Amino acid sequence: MTEKLELLEEHRSFDGVQRKYRHYSTVLGCDMTFSLFLPNKEKFEAPPLVWWLSGLTCTDDNFTHKAGAQKKAAELGLALLMPDTSPRGDDVADDADWDLGQGAGFYLNATQEPWARNFRMYDYIVTELTGIVREAFGLTGAESIMGHSMGGHGALVIGLRNPGRFRSISAFAPIVNPMEVPWGIKAFSAYLGENQENWAESDASKLLAKHDGKQVPILIDQGTDDGFYDGQLQPEKLAEIADEKGYPLTLRMQNGFDHSYYFIASFIDEHLEFHQKHL
Amino acid sequence: MTEKLELLEEHRSFDGVQRKYRHYSTVLGCDMTFSLFLPNKEKFEAPPLVWWLSGLTCTDDNFTHKAGAQKKAAELGLALLMPDTSPRGDDVADDADWDLGQGAGFYLNATQEPWARNFRMYDYIVTELTGIVREAFGLTGAESIMGHSMGGHGALVIGLRNPGRFRSISAFAPIVNPMEVPWGIKAFSAYLGENQENWAESDASKLLAKHDGKQVPILIDQGTDDGFYDGQLQPEKLAEIADEKGYPLTLRMQNGFDHSYYFIASFIDEHLEFHQKHL
Numbered sequence: 001m002t003e004k005l006e007l008l009e010e011h012r013s014f015d016g017v018q019r020k021y022r023h024y025s026t027v028l029g030c031d032m033t034f035s036l037f038l039p040n041k042e043k044f045e046a047p048p049l050v051w052w053l054s055g056l057t058c059t060d061d062n063f064t065h066k067a068g069a070q071k072k073a074a075e076l077g078l079a080l081l082m083p084d085t086s087p088r089g090d091d092v093a094d095d096a097d098w099d100l101g102q103g104a105g106f107y108l109n110a111t112q113e114p115w116a117r118n119f120r121m122y123d124y125i126v127t128e129l130t131g132i133v134r135e136a137f138g139l140t141g142a143e144s145i146m147g148h149s150m151g152g153h154g155a156l157v158i159g160l161r162n163p164g165r166f167r168s169i170s171a172f173a174p175i176v177n178p179m180e181v182p183w184g185i186k187a188f189s190a191y192l193g194e195n196q197e198n199w200a201e202s203d204a205s206k207l208l209a210k211h212d213g214k215q216v217p218i219l220i221d222q223g224t225d226d227g228f229y230d231g232q233l234q235p236e237k238l239a240e241i242a243d244e245k246g247y248p249l250t251l252r253m254q255n256g257f258d259h260s261y262y263f264i265a266s267f268i269d270e271h272l273e274f275h276q277k278h279l
Numbered sequence: 280m281t282e283k284l285e286l287l288e289e290h291r292s293f294d295g296v297q298r299k300y301r302h303y304s305t306v307l308g309c310d311m312t313f314s315l316f317l318p319n320k321e322k323f324e325a326p327p328l329v330w331w332l333s334g335l336t337c338t339d340d341n342f343t344h345k346a347g348a349q350k351k352a353a354e355l356g357l358a359l360l361m362p363d364t365s366p367r368g369d370d371v372a373d374d375a376d377w378d379l380g381q382g383a384g385f386y387l388n389a390t391q392e393p394w395a396r397n398f399r400m401y402d403y404i405v406t407e408l409t410g411i412v413r414e415a416f417g418l419t420g421a422e423s424i425m426g427h428s429m430g431g432h433g434a435l436v437i438g439l440r441n442p443g444r445f446r447s448i449s450a451f452a453p454i455v456n457p458m459e460v461p462w463g464i465k466a467f468s469a470y471l472g473e474n475q476e477n478w479a480e481s482d483a484s485k486l487l488a489k490h491d492g493k494q495v496p497i498l499i500d501q502g503t504d505d506g507f508y509d510g511q512l513q514p515e516k517l518a519e520i521a522d523e524k525g526y527p528l529t530l531r532m533q534n535g536f537d538h539s540y541y542f543i544a545s546f547i548d549e550h551l552e553f554h555q556k557h558l
Contacts, residue, residue, distance in 0.1 A: 011537055011542070013541040014545045266291070
């Protein structure tokens with residue numbers, strides 16, 4: 001078990017540095033990795049922080065390797081933090097399917113066994129990893145949050161539940177109403193139990209419907225050729241709730257794009273510029 | 280065996296399309312994959328073609344996933360072609376090490392067994408794959424070539440041996456004098472035999488030293504923190520030969536960069552702009 005941060009990789013990237021770390025998470029009870037991009041420290045002494053939450057099956061590597069976000073982040077002076085998507089390891093519960101268990105933490109705190117012991121990704125992100133990056137890297141300034149698919153769900157839920165903390169929220173092809181779609185129903189049943197009253201605080205549509213605090217702007221991009229669009233995502237449902245409430249949410253349908261990182265790479269610069277405006 | 284092109288993946292990427300194909304190569308005697316980015320066909324009817332040759336251990340995926348080249352290629356209207364780095368399959372000879380055999384074709388035609396039967400990457404690139412992309416995609420216009428490490432060696436050798444065909448050559452951290460460094464000596468001994476007279480036509484430094492035809496401009500970027508710089512690369516050797524001959528070669532030492540795709544991503548836009556000027 002590694003109690004301190006262990007630097008696994010360090011690469012110069014554009015005008016900044018891309019790193020990967022391992023540490024022992026006391027919240028999750030296992031070793032975790034995360035990746036961090038820092039802009040040029042001489043130009044940007046106290047960079048704002050943008051969180052990226054990845055989707056099902058991903059680790060902290062997918063966005064880091066494939067999104068091409070470092071160029072714009074280096075230019076705008078943004079730090080980027082990429083956590084893993086679940087607790088990991090031989091001692092951590094898992095499932096034979098890719099949409100539950102390791103790689104599928106859904107950014108919530110599980111209450112049901114065998115998951116409750118390790119699957120506490122909400123607390124890991126909002127509390128433990130936050131403390132680590134504030135302490136170790138001085139990232140104590142403004143923050144925004146974004147994500148993809150399951151990570152879009154995570155960004156919306158964490159952002160809406162912490163509106164005093166995150167200045168803006170964005171998502172690519174997010175699961176906006178997990179309580180009503182197969183991925184969410186399977187995961188919430190396992191992690192949170194069958195009582196659906198306990199699901200609502202992990203559902204962005206439910207959270208937005210009852211939201212009455214600070215209105216943090218939301219940007220969502222959705223590809224029209226995304227194979228999960230109809231059955232799992234349907235971001236219009238969240239846009240309709242926002243519209244009824246006069247909440248500042250922009251949903252952009254992107255013609256011909258799918259669910260892949262090619263879609264994310266095509267629009268990540270615009271998401272970073274969106275966050276930069278609010279940071 | 281697939282005698283025709285089989286489309287394995289297709290993704291909208293920026294204003295263009297990123298595809299991956301499989302086909303049976305008669306030159307190599309095995310199935311091969313390649314990746315192809317095409318810019319918006321309505322804006323760019325006959326795009327110039329830039330080849331990318333990858334380094335040791337890579338497939339056609341590494342550059343496609345990690346270099347972030349599609350944005351600039353879409354903007355400039357360039358097609359990008361990413362071949363694999365060697366013949367592949369259970370029936371193809373291999374070596375226990377990663378610097379020989381599958382994933383390490385060195386873009387030459389092997390003359391020694393067990394390699395000679397399949398390892399004919401020079402002919403595959405220059406003749407067979409060229410014919411396929413001209414026929415299937417109408418990519419019959421101007422061409423340039425670039426690559427990384429072993430693929431930088433390939434781009435320099437293929438570009439210098441075909442100066443009437445490629446308008447410009449660029450490389451990231453290329454092996455410029457394989458006859459004199461461990462990677463090249465090991466590969467050339469195995470693929471071409473011990474008689475070093477047969478090595479020179481696969482060595483960029485030897486080719487440039489005797490070059491007296493059309494002078495195709497060359498751009499090379501080399502990271503100063505590249506762990507292979509001293510022992511395997513030393514691009515100054517090629518720059519010195521160019522300098523003596525008055526050959527148009529620009530070598531840029533890039534401070535703090537290593538051998539990874541973070542280095543490539545940081546400068547790929549400038550390489551594409553360099554090629555665009557000559558295409």
